[in-house]
Amino acid sequence: MIESSNRILSGYCIEHAPSAMYYIPNFITGEEEAAIMRSIPPTRWVSLSNRRLQALPARLTATNTLVASTPLPAWLTEPVVGRIHDLGVFADAPHGINHCLINEYLPGQGIMPHEDGPAYHPVTATVSLGGTTVLSVTDKRHGEGAEPNGSGEVANPEPKTYRFIQEPRSLLLITGAAYRDTLHGIADVTEDVDLRTETVANWKLLGDKSAIATGGGRSERRTRISLTFRDVKKVSSIGSKIFGKAKG
Ligand SMILES: O=C(O)CCC(=O)C(=O)O
Numbered sequence: 001m002i003e004s005s006n007r008i009l010s011g012y013c014i015e016h017a018p019s020a021m022y023y024i025p026n027f028i029t030g031e032e033e034a035a036i037m038r039s040i041p042p043t044r045w046v047s048l049s050n051r052r053l054q055a056l057p058a059r060l061t062a063t064n065t066l067v068a069s070t071p072l073p074a075w076l077t078e079p080v081v082g083r084i085h086d087l088g089v090f091a092d093a094p095h096g097i098n099h100c101l102i103n104e105y106l107p108g109q110g111i112m113p114h115e116d117g118p119a120y121h122p123v124t125a126t127v128s129l130g131g132t133t134v135l136s137v138t139d140k141r142h143g144e145g146a147e148p149n150g151s152g153e154v155a156n157p158e159p160k161t162y163r164f165i166q167e168p169r170s171l172l173l174i175t176g177a178a179y180r181d182t183l184h185g186i187a188d189v190t191e192d193v194d195l196r197t198e199t200v201a202n203w204k205l206l207g208d209k210s211a212i213a214t215g216g217g218r219s220e221r222r223t224r225i226s227l228t229f230r231d232v233k234k235v236s237s238i239g240s241k242i243f244g245k246a247k248g
């Protein structure tokens with residue numbers, strides 16, 4: 001990460017969260033949000049039981065390889081991917097952002113706790129569109145070596161779960177140890193409750209906490225689309241050769 005970018009990013013570092021996570025509210029404008037939502041191909045969705053998703057430019061193969069005949073589409077690269085690269089978080093990544101998973105959640109839908117895993121360089125950049133949600137992050141190493149320490153206390157007690165509000169148009173970055181050592185998920189509820197400075201890790205960084213605060217710490221779920229940008233480590237150019245567009 002180059003130093004000037006580091007300085008920009010440090011203002012958005014989420015304190016009291018696994019190291020290192022960043023939250024930037026209003027990372028894109030309302031017009032940019034609307035343009036992206038209009039550009040998402042309506043025919044590429046794959047429906048799962050609790051959400052629908054699509055992968056661009058392609059789904060990974062069984063060996064976690066990206067085989068694609070085209071790069072990410074222009075409506076994602078301009079302005080979003082370029083703006084994320086400008087932050088410097090992908091400076092150490094082998095290719096830079098080459099993949100985007102698009103998830104759509106209706107009110108009451110979520111995603112089970114999981115890790116994004118070793119197929120990707122350990123940085124996930126999530127841009128949220130439409131509705132507000134709450135991401136839960138838990139240290140997955142909990143329980144390892146959880147033995148009484150002699151005084152009857154458990155050395156590695158109950159894992160702490162951190163909650164992060166993701167507002168529409170925001171960017172959330174999960175990097176380093178936070179990427180490798182935690183599980184993240186979204187509860188399948190129609191409303192998030194008890195949202196306040198003590199229970200939300202990124203409360204101070206929110207763009208608009210007034211609506212939640214005046215609403216008694218509640219946030220109703222609306223349809224939300226997330227764009228998760230990553231660098232897939234294994235890339236094959238076979239796709240471009242098959243389609244006759246080999247560029248090496
Ligand atoms: O929708 C989100 O913010 C999280 C999505 C996610 O965890 C994933 O795509 O791996």
Ligand SMILES: [Fe+2]
Nearest residue numbers: 114115116184
């Ligand atoms: Fe994930």
